[in-house]
Amino acid sequence: MGKIIDPLPMYTMWLRQMIRFFRMKARLVSSLVMPFLFLAFLGIPLSILPSGAMPGIPEDMNFLDYLAPGILGMTLLFSSMMAGASVLWDKEFGFLKEVLVTPVNRLSIMLGRSLGGMTTSIIQGFMIIGISVLMGVNISSVSGLLLSIVFMVLICATFIGFGLILATQLGEMEGFMSIINMIQMPIFFASPAFLPMEMMPHWLKSIICLNPFTYGIDGLRGSLVGYSTFPLIHDFVILLVTSIVLMLVGAYCFEKMEAN
Amino acid sequence: MNIKEGEIFGLLGPNGAGKTTTMNMLCTILNPTSGYAKIGGYDVFKEREEVRRSIGIVFQDPCIDNFLTGRENLAFHATMYHMKKREREYRISEVLDLLDLKGKENIKIDDCPAGVQRRFEVARGFMNHPKVLFLDEPTIGLDIVARRKLWEYIRRLNDSEGMTIILTTHYIEEADYLCDRVAVIDNGRIKVIDTPDNLKNSIGKDVISLEIENGRRKEFLNVLTGLDWIEKVEAYNNSFELSVSGGDERVPELVNLADENGFTISSIDSHKPTLEDTFIHYVGKTIRESEGSMKEERKARRARRRGRR
The missing domain is CATH 3.30.70.100 (Alpha-Beta Plaits)
Incomplete structure (x- = not known):
């Protein structure tokens, strides 16, 4: 065969994810509830703090503006981890076998799935941006909005890869579900998604700097509301390298995964 | 053992005899620890892609996407085999006709009764014009009416498309009714291969x-x-x-x-003498006695329920 990337089956895998995504409306709505609560019950009330009250947030920015990209990042983190791990659902319901006995190579299968997961995550991301704007968040510019898509793609690739690695190593849904929060929440909290790094104690800062999610949040914040801790190119390069590494490892793990 | 082109061949054995394992090896899912097998001249282990292209499979456990409709599942499968749109549409309507699934193709699989779900899986299995169709316990978990119906369809497939069908079963009636030849296996070994009639006569x-x-x-x-x-x-x-x-x-x-x-x-x-007597003769216990069968049926039922969520 020799063909490494097989576009038609990849498209099919992608299409399947999209159909499932739009058919499960309840799941879509419930995935928007938590971000909404964070923005409404943390972002809005804390915005009454006088400017400059929080170190690390510029004087002319309110807390809601600061928080919105973080919550967007959180949504992407959770949905991409799930998308990466959805291979376990297919395994559980037997659908993985059906896919693996077709003459399509596994790399294409994995890429198609990942693109599907990425698309659905980014759609959710745009819904969060929409909600944020309705709440009064100021998006700095259209070009910034377009730039944020780049960061969304990289965040998704990173955590779809990570989710896939976890899923293939754990091998079953029960195991995955029981540890997912233990992994997701620290990634989320040990980042400047909620609060600026400047407010964290020193030891926590070094952990935050090691977390790739930090650079995703920083990049989203830089492109959407025009404030970032690091230069955006710095965020971009770190995230690009991480996402490529995790996707490659994920692809390798999927290649070795047993269908039964 | 040799399986001829165009025949319906049954692998009959108690649970744990190695039916599904044999099947999985022939379908390129499992690697054998020793020995070899060829399908249509292709080596199952060295020429996987070619083998995969020439077979269709219906697994023991339900393996169909519950959130998609029957048609979407069929289309999904067809594109995985690089079928172009026109060819795909034509083939879908052909298989829907053959299995009397017309009118049900736009219902979500989740909302179809088990018998219809199974029929869609069978339909999917031969979407790609396989030379060999594998059916692993095709009627497990189905009621008697649905089972009889499925038997008719399997026969029809064999008649109209002339494809070789290999099926595993632990329902003796199924093997007796459907198969041209049967291999009785136990503990991973073939005890005997022959037509159901000859087998019955052999114990005289x-x-x-x-x-x-x-x-x-x-x-x-x-x-x-x-x-x-x-x-x-x-x-x-x-x-x-x-x-x-x-x-x-x-x-x-x-x-x-x-x-x-x-x-x-x-x-x-x-x-x-019935085929069951023959079976007892070669395997030494009645199929129903092997307690695994209930367990497996329950497992299949559970999987179906879970898939419904």
């Missing part, structure tokens, strides 16, 4: 099965071994299977004999 004589009330089976066996018209006795606990010459008229003889010797026969039945 009429069969009398009987059960005695008290547990003195050894003594009863001694009584039986003295008789020249009994060719073969097989005993399981208190039940006995006798191969006899003569048939029905031996029944009263046996009852009298038991009476004289102080045994009570609680049930007795004489019949022509």
Whole structure:
């Protein structure tokens, strides 16, 4: 065969994810509830703090503006981890076998799935941006909005890869579900998604700097509301390298995964 | 063992005999620890892509996307085999016709009854014009009506498309009804391969099965071994299977004999040999006795339920 990337089956895998995504409306709505609560019950009330009250947030920015990209990042983190791990659902319901006995190579299968997961995550991301704007968040510019898509793609690739690695190593849904929060929440909290790094104690800062999610949040914040801790190119390069590494490892793990 | 083109071949065996394992190896899912197999001239282990292109599979557990409709599942499968749109649409309507699924193709699989779900899986299995179609316990978990129907469809497929069908089953009736030839396997070994009719004839004589009330089976066996018209006795606990010459008229003889010797026969039945008798003959226990079967059925049912979530 020799063909490494097989576009038609990849498209099919992608299409399947999209159909499932739009058919499960309840799941879509419930995935928007938590971000909404964070923005409404943390972002809005804390915005009454006088400017400059929080170190690390510029004087002319309110807390809601600061928080919105973080919550967007959180949504992407959770949905991409799930998308990466959805291979376990297919395994559980037997659908993985059906896919693996077709003459399509596994790399294409994995890429198609990942693109599907990425698309659905980014759609959710745009819904969060929409909600944020309705709440009064100021998006700095259209070009910034377009730039944020780049960061969304990289965040998704990173955590779809990570989710896939976890899923293939754990091998079953029960195991995955029981540890997912233990992994997701620290990634989320040990980042400047909620609060600026400047407010964290020193030891926590070094952990935050090691977390790739930090650079995703920083990049989203830089492109959407025009404030970032690091230069955006710095965020971009770190995230690009991480996402490529995790996707490659994920692809390798999927290649070795047993269908039964 | 050799399976001919265009035949329906059954792998019959108790649970754990290695039916599904054999199937999985032929379908390129599992690697064998030793030996080789070829499908349509392609080596199952060295030429996987070619093998995958020439086979269709219906797995034992339901393997269909519940959130998609039947048509979407079929289309999904077809594109995985690089079928172009026109060809795909044509083929979908062809298989829907063949399995009487017209009118059901736009319902979410989740909302279809188990029999229809299974039929969609079978339909999907031969979307890609496979030379060989594998059916692993195709009717497990289906009610009797749905099972009969599915048998008809499997026959029809074999007739109209001329494809070779290999199926595993632990329902004897299924093998008897469908298969041109049957291999009885146990513990990963082939005990015998032949047509169902030949198999039935091979154990020859009429069969009398009987059960005695008290547990003195050894003594009863001694009584039986003295008789020249009994060719073969097989005993399981208190039940006995006798191969006899003569048939029905031996029944009263046996009852009298038991009476004289102080045994009570609680049930007795004489019949022509069935495939089940053959099976017992080669495997040495009734298929229903192997407790795995209930477990497996429950597992299949559970999987279906879970898939519904």
